[in-house]
Amino acid sequence: MLHFRALPVVITLAFALSACAKAEPRKPPxxxxxxxxxxxxxxxxxLDSGQIPVPMARACVGPYALMLPQNYFDMQTGPYHDGSFSxxxxxxxxxxxxxxxxxNLSVDVSIRTVSISYGYISGPDPAEALRHSxxxxxxxxxxxxxxxxxxxxxxxxxGLTPYYVDxxxxxxxxxxxxWRETPxxxxxxxxRDWFVSRDDAGAIDQxxxxxxxxxxxxxxxxxxxxxxxxxxxxxxxxxxxxxxxxRNVIVRINYSREGLPRWPEIKARAIALLVDxxxxxxxx
Numbered sequence: 001m002l003h004f005r006a007l008p009v010v011i012t013l014a015f016a017l018s019a020c021a022k023a024e025p026r027k028p029p030x031x032x033x034x035x036x037x038x039x040x041x042x043x044x045x046x047l048d049s050g051q052i053p054v055p056m057a058r059a060c061v062g063p064y065a066l067m068l069p070q071n072y073f074d075m076q077t078g079p080y081h082d083g084s085f086s087x088x089x090x091x092x093x094x095x096x097x098x099x100x101x102x103x104n105l106s107v108d109v110s111i112r113t114v115s116i117s118y119g120y121i122s123g124p125d126p127a128e129a130l131r132h133s134x135x136x137x138x139x140x141x142x143x144x145x146x147x148x149x150x151x152x153x154x155x156x157x158x159g160l161t162p163y164y165v166d167x168x169x170x171x172x173x174x175x176x177x178x179w180r181e182t183p184x185x186x187x188x189x190x191x192r193d194w195f196v197s198r199d200d201a202g203a204i205d206q207x208x209x210x211x212x213x214x215x216x217x218x219x220x221x222x223x224x225x226x227x228x229x230x231x232x233x234x235x236x237x238x239x240x241x242x243x244x245x246x247r248n249v250i251v252r253i254n255y256s257r258e259g260l261p262r263w264p265e266i267k268a269r270a271i272a273l274l275v276d277x278x279x280x281x282x283x284x
Contacts, residue, residue, distance in 0.1 A: 029041045029042060029043050030042045032060075032082075032083045034060050034062070034083065035122070036060075036062045036063035036120065036122070037063060038060035038061075038062065038063055038064065038065050039060070039065075040058045040059060040060055040065075040079060040083055041058070042079070042081060042083065047070075047077035047078070048077075048100075049070070049071070049075060049076035049077050049099065049100050049102065049103050050076075050099045050100025050103065051070075051099060052099055054069040054070055054071050054099050055069070055070050056068065056069060056070070057069070057070040057072075057073060057077070057078030057079065058078070058079075058279075059073075059078065059079045059083075059085045060079075060083060061118040061119075061120050061249055061274060062120025062122070062248065062249065063120070064120075064247070064249075064274065064278045065278065065279050066273075066274065066277045066278055066279070067277055067279050068087075068273070068277050069096065071096045071097060071098070071099045071100075071101075072087050072088070072089075072096045072273070073085055073086070073087060073088065074086045074087065074088045074102070074115070075102065076088075076097065076099060076100065076101075076102050076103070085117075086115050086116060086117040087115070087116040087117075087273060088102060088113050088114070088115055088116075089113070089114040089116070089269070090112055090113070090114070091112045091113070091114050091227055091255055091256060091258070091259055092112075092227065092258075092259070092262075094114060094265065094266065094269050097109065107229045108226070108227075108228040108229055111219075111220055111227060111228065111229045111235060111256060112220075112226065112227040112228070112256070113254075113255070114253060114254070114255040114259065114266060115253065115254045115255070116251065116252075116253050116270045116273065117251070117252045117253075118249050118250070118251055118274060119249065119250045119251075119252070120248060120249055121243075121248045121249070121250055122248070126243055126248045126250070127203075127243065129243070129250045130204070130205070130206075130207070130241065130242070130243055130250065131204075133207045133209075133241045134147075134148055134194065134196065134204060134207050135147070142173065143173060144166055144169035144170055144172075144173055145165055145170055145173075145190065145191055145192075148163050148194070148196075150166060150169055151163035151164060151165060151166055151194065152164040152165075152166050157195065158195075158260060158261050158263060159197070159264070160195035160196060160197055160208065160263070161195065161196050161197070161198070162193060162194070162195050163193070163194040163195070163196065164193045164194075164212070164213060165191050165192070165193060165212055167182075167184045167214075170182065170191065184214055185214045185215065186214075186215075187211055187212070187215045187234050187236075188212075191212055192209040192210055192211060192212060192239075193209070193210050193211075193212050193213055194207060194208070194209050195207070195208040195209075195210065195260070195263075196208075205242060205243065206240070206241065206242035206267070207240075207241050207242075208238055208239070208240045208241075208260065208263060209238065209239045209241075210236065210237070210238040210239075210257050210260060211236035211237055211238070211257055215236055217230075217232065217234075217236070218230075218235065218236045218256070218257060218258060219232060219234055219235025219236055219256075220235055220236075220256055220258060227256065227258065235256065235257075236256065236257035236258075237254060237255065237256055237257055238254070238255055238256070238257050238259065238260055238263075239252065239253070239254050240252070240253040240254075240255075240263060240266065240267065241253075242267060244271055244274065244275070247274070247275075249274065251267075251270050251271070251274075253266060253267075253270055
């Protein structure tokens, strides 16, 4: 039990701590400059994601500096503290969420998010980064799910060539390694169907990896025109990867599998957000 004679000391200490908190100096903004010379300023103070009018935010992708309204960003406050960022559009409109709508992110808002991230490739062969998405990560490993050659090529779908998981080969591989066999109708994030597009020379220029066709449940539904999560476990999704020609930029996009038929529109939107909003280009 606290004795009455100790109360003045406690109150004095509380006032002292309160005074220290109030007297804490405002942290100055930080200037971040990447290897390609693009710079942004990070404000170390809490930002309001619901601010109207919506402030503009600056972000860097290699030498490219972008200026976008902050509600285009994942947290709707611009880049993260380290300068990295991803953009978040709402499906099916492919427009940014309303200011503040991603605060205290709900499952339904998350499920209808089209997440876009950009990476600058500084090496001499940008296409190598794309090749990693459809070639085995571990050379010599015989995992049939990691190679086009050990998948089942199907008829064109939405202008893409599908390469489905060969579950017979996968099961044989799992048995050979003493692993539990994945049921053929079970969702496994490591087992996805691949869809590729090719350029005029026949080279792969895009890969989209989606929850397998055996998983027929999308996990989403529409209410009042909005995509929401069904009250079941999991949902079907896709990851789309491609290069922006002439910019050494690789783009990665994640969205509900419902969006697969609209992949050209999603791709065009992601390219336009970078190209149309670049305000300057520094020396490479």
